[in-house]
Amino acid sequence: MTSIESATRASTEFDIAALRAQFPSLASGIAHFDGPGGTQTPRPVADAIAATITSPLSNRGTGSVSEANADAAVTAFRQAYADLLGVPARGIVHGRSATQLTFDFSRVIAKQWRPGDEVVVTKLDHDANVRPWVIAAENAGTVVRWIDIDPTTAEIDPTSVETAITERTRLVAVTAASNLLGTKPAVRAIADAAHAVGALVYVDGVHYTAHQFVDVPALGADLYVCSPYKFLGPHCGVLAASPDLLETLHPDKLVPSTNAVPERFELGTLPYETLAGATAAVDFLADITPAAVGSTNGNSSRRERLQASLHAVDEHEMRLRRLLEDGLAALGADVVVHSRAADRTPTLLVTLPGRKTWDAYQFLLGRNVLAPAGSFYAHEPFHRLGLDDEHALRLGLAPYSDDTDIARVLDGLAAFLAQ
Template identity: 65%
Template sequence: MSLDIPALRDAFPSLRSGIAHFDGPGGTQTPAVVGDAIARVLTAPLSNRGVGILSEQNAEDAVLAFRHAYADLLDASPDGIVYGRSATQLAYDFSRHLAKAWGPGDEVVVTQLDHDANVRPWIQAAERAGATVRWLELDPATAELRLDALDDVVTERTRLVAVTAASNLLGTKPPVARIARRAHEAGALVYVDGVHFAAHQRVSLRALGADFFVCSPYKFFGPHCAVLAADPALLDTLTPDKLLPSTNEVPERFEFGTLPYEVMAGATAAVDFTASLGDGATRAERLTDAFERYDAHELALRRRVEEGLAALGDRVVVHSVAADRTPTLFFTLPRHDPQEASRFLAERLVHAPADTFYAYEPFRALGVAADAGVRVGLAPYNTESEVDRLLAALAHFLS
C-alpha cells in the first residue's frame, strides 16, 4: 500500500504556510501530535523520576516509553538506549569514554564521507590519546568510499571505525555491514552515524553490525535531541566520568543531569506517528511497513528531481551519483552563485539551502568551494507538485 499523502500532510500545521520544504536532511517539519505530546507531559504533574507520586511516575513513564520506542525503531534493547542532546554531543561524549583505553600505537578510522560530527570528535580524542588516525577516502567520481583499501586501512591496531550509514550531503549509503565485519575481524568497535539514514530506512542495529548507532529524532518529525543505541553489555564495559551520587546503572550512567521528559515524550510520539502510517501487529512491524511506503514515495520523487535536473544540461552538476543512496541530491551550478539560487528559490517559497551542511570532509574530497552547492532533500510529506515548483523555479533562475 502507498502513503496517503494528503492525510499525512494534514498532520503538519507548518505545511499550511505554502513553503515547499526540501531541507529534510537538516530537520523535518513536526506533526501536531508531537507538539501535543510535549505539551501534555510538560503541563501534567511532573517531578524527577520515581514511583511515589503521580508527578514522579509521569517522568518515569516518559523515560521508559522513550527507551522502548527507540528499541523498536532501531532493533535494539531498551536497556541500550541512551538519550542525548544532539548527535554531536553523543559523539564527543563517547569519544572521551572510549579513548580512555587508547594509547600510542592504536589507530582510529574515519571517513571522507561523514558529517564532521562523526569525524572531528574521533580525531581530537585520538590526538589526546596519542593514537593514529587513518582514513577511508571518498571517490568524487562515484560518491562512494574507496573500499578497495578497506583491508589495508583497518588493521589489528584499529580500535574504532567511525562511519556514516548515509551521507547527509550526497545521500550515499556505504555498505556498513561489510565495513563492520572487517572491523570486527580486526577486533575494533564500529560507531555508526545514522542521523540521515534513520529518516529514510528501517534500522537494524544487529543487521548493520553497529556497536554504536546514533540518530536524531528531529530528522524524522521529532523534537531536537539524539539517541544512541548499543548492546547494554557493551555499555557496561565503559566508565564515563560522572557525579559521585549519580547512578551507575546502564544506560542512565551516560545521561548526565535531569532528563528533559517532555522532549523524550515528543521523540516517542515521532516514532508512533511513523508507525501509525504502516500496518502490522506490533509497533516494530508497523514501522517496517511505514518505511517501505516512505521509500517507494521518496524514490519516485527523487527520480522526478533527477530527470528535471538532467534536463537543465551542463548548467547543473549533480554530485549525488552513488548506486545506493537516500532521496538527497547535492548539485553545483558552474556559472551561478548557489547562495543566490537558494535565495531566489526562497522568494518563491521553495526551501532548498546552499551550505556546507557540516560535511567538511566530503566538500574537500569533491573539490567544491565552501557554500558552493545546493542540497535538495526529500521527506515523506513532499509532493510531485512541490518538486515541479522547485524545478521550474530553478530553471527560471538559470535562464
C-alpha cells in the first residue's frame, strides 16, 4: 500500500465545529449555500495575505529581503498548486480569474488554427469555457461543434461526443463538474477521444477542484483551470499544464518581458499577497483532517495530505447532500431538483413550480439563509433545461457546511411554500 493510500484509508472524520471556528465570517450567522459562487475565507488565509503585504516587499529578486519575499511568494504559490493539481511547478500560471485565463489562452491557442479546423464545446459548461472558444473560432474561421446533454438527467450524451469529435477537431473544451448542476462528466473518456485525433483538451475545473482531489494528468486534461476563491482562497485564477506544452504556446507580450515559462503568460507584476493567500488555502485544505497531518509513518507529503483531507471533505459534503435531497423530496411536487446525474458534486439546482425562485431567495435572506437565485453564467445548460424565462435556486455545500445549515434552508423553503 502506498503512503497516499494509507493516508486516504486512515480516519477521515474532522471536527466541523473546530473547522467552522476558523472562519470569522460565519459569526454573522448566515447559512451559506453560495459556495459554488465563492467560499468563505479561513483566518490563516487572511493572515497570510496580511503578513505578505505588510512585510518588506518589492519586485522579484534576491538582492534584498523585500525582493526575496516577492520571489518566495511566487515560488511557494507554484509549488502549492503543483501539489494540489498534480503537475510540475513550472506548469502553474497565475491569472486574475479563470475567465481571464481562458480568454487569454483561447487567443494564444487559436493562432495555430486554420479555416476548416474544428473546436468542440459543450452544453454543460459555464459560459467562461464556451464563449472564449466560440469567439476565437469565429475570428480564426474555425467551425464550432457541440456536445449535447440529456435535459432529463443533466448528463452529457455519449452519442453526441462521438459525432462532435472528428479528424478535424483541434481542441475540446469541457467542464470537470458543472457549476450549475454539479454533473461530473466522463472527462477522461472525452479526453481520450480528443487525443485520438490529435486535439488538445481544455478542462474547466473551477467547480470540480472545490470538491475533489485533482489529478490533472489522470483526467487527460492538457490545460486545466481553477479558481482558489471557490475553495477557501482569495480571488484569482490558476491554470495548470505541462511545461512542455506551454513552451509551444506564444502569447503577445512586452519586448522586455521574460520569455520563460510560465512567466511569459503572466502580464505585469504579480499580486504577491494574493499568491500568499492562495498558497495558504492549499495548506489549509491539506490539514483539515487529523489523518492528513501525517501518514502512518508520520512523514506524508502535502499532496498525500491533500488526498486524505479532500476525501474526508467529500464524505462530509456527500452526507449533507443526502440530507438535503431527502428534505427537498419531503416537500413534494412543490420542489423540482434538476441535479440528477449519477455522478455529481454537492450542488443542487432547484425550481419551484408556480412560484418565483427569486422570491424564495429573498424570503430565505430574511431568515439569514443565503441560497442565490439566477442562471449563474451557465448560459447553455440553463437554456438546454428549458429554464429560459426564470431563475433557479442553487444550493451549494462547502467544507464548513453543517447539519444546522441543512435544517435552516429546509425549514425556510417549507415556510415559503406554506405562504
